[in-house]
Amino acid sequence: MPHYLDDRQRQDIQRLRVSFTGRSEWPTWLLLVGVYGGWFGLMLLSPRLGVWPTTLLMIPLLVLWMSLQHELLHGHPTRLLWLNKALGYAPFAVWYPYTLYRDTHLEHHRDEDLTVPGRDPESRYLSQARWLHTQRLARLLRWLDKTLPGRLLFGAPLALSGLLVGESKRLLLGERQAWLMWSTHGAFAVLMFWFIERHSALSTLHYLLLIALPALSVSMVRSYYEHRPSERPEQRTVINEASWPWNWLFLHLNLHLVHHDLPGLAWYYLPAVYRAHREQWLARSGGFLVQGYGELFRLHSLNPVDSPQHPFV
Template sequence: MAEYLGDSQQRRIATYLATWMARTEWPTWLLVIGIYGGWSLTLWFRFNLTLLPTTLLLIGFCVWFMSLQHEIMHGHPTRYIWLNKMLAYAPLAVWYPYTLYRESHLRHHNDADLTLPGLDPETHYVDAAVWQASGRHMRTLYRWRKTFWGRMLVGPSMAILDTWKVAFQQVSCGDFRYVRMGLTHGGLLAGMLAGMQHFFGISWWYYLLFIAYPAMSLAMVRSYFEHRAAPDCKHRIVINETGLPMRILFLNNNYHLVHHDLPRLPWYLIARVYQDDRTDYLKRCGGFNLHGYGGLIRDHGFNPIDAPLHPIAAVRYVL
């Protein structure tokens, strides 16, 4: 458990984890069945639904599946890594092999490195060397990614390219695990896309451009302002008190500081733990508290949330 927790808090959380719900993990098992079942039934009734409703439903299930993958990589619903991997490995969301995503994300959980370019694999800041080497167009993209709509439009492609760039660099250094990951994922993805086109009339390019890419954009709503640069690492992690629909879609990961403090806490207990100690969490996040995502859209739809150059680097370079 997190070192900041008092004895009473630890006992309370231990009590939650000892319940039948947490021991069986039935909410997560139900989620697995619901997401895979909903995605499959949407395809099964594709011709009754017509293309637009099918597209919207598949986008929703893909976003939910990415939230499920995140939950699974933190050790749910079983204690067996190989079984969890099987539950999360399907290429529904297209862009990353589950193993590659898991390795990258778990490195992100070193809170001391949060937001720091070159250390945090999920940062959306750039360091001084990258900024200096970037041309005018690339700097524009970095700034545009810091707006809400820019994040939705170019954020997925930039994240995909960055992740695969790191993977190729590892291969060039002799780490051939990424080749195996890519071939396995690519084979499963090719089979899935071919089956969708053959049986349901959804072409591979349509699924990539109009389902998988928008799904990743929607998933990035949560992470748009999930972290900020701050001296205290806990002040870098948001508490977003959003409404129930987004909490369900993102599996309570909007209470992001709780998740970073207790990364193995299952999704269905995060809100309860947060509400138990809400005052303490709001203090520990240093005022980094949001009330949903609507304000971000209103205030930062086309205005950058902050500078793309990390403040540590900004001392040396002017934007």
């Protein structure tokens, strides 16, 4: 456990981990069954439900699935990496292979590199040198991405264009791991699209553009102001006191500093651990507190939250 936790905090966390819930991880197992059952159920019932009701139900389900994949890569509900990979490999969200998400996200957890472009794979900032060589339209998109409506509209296309460029380079260089990962992911995606075309009222194109893409956009609300540049690594990560339904869609990852400090702590324990020592977490974050996503919509629908340029790089 982190060295700055006092004895009481360590005892509280250890008590949670050895409890029946902590040992069995039944909430995560239940969620897995619910998401898998919900996906197949909605697909099979879609001819009766209709295309648009199915679409509106499927989007939050995919957002929840992406949050659940995050739990799997952090060692829940089992400590067996191969089993968690098997549980999370379904390409419901389409765009990111599980292993790519797992490897880049664990690299992102090097807190000393948080937000630093070129070192943090999830950074949305550009170095000052790269900014100088960025075209005017690309600069405009980066500024729009720093507003919350802009993140919803342009965040996913920007992320996917970066994914396309980066992974194309790896494939052209003949990296064996990249070819194996994408061919396996592609095969499962083709199988999923066959199921959608055969057993649902949806088309593959509808699923891609009107379900998977909007779900990725909604999931990016969480990462909109999740990190900020700061001299001190622990002050780069937000505490967002979001309420339902956001905290359930994101599995309480809005309490992001608690997760970064305790990445092995299961999602269902984050609120209790935060509430027990709220003032200490706020002090550790340097006051990096957001009072829910409504505050971000209110303050940053027109005004960018900060600059796309990283101030220290």
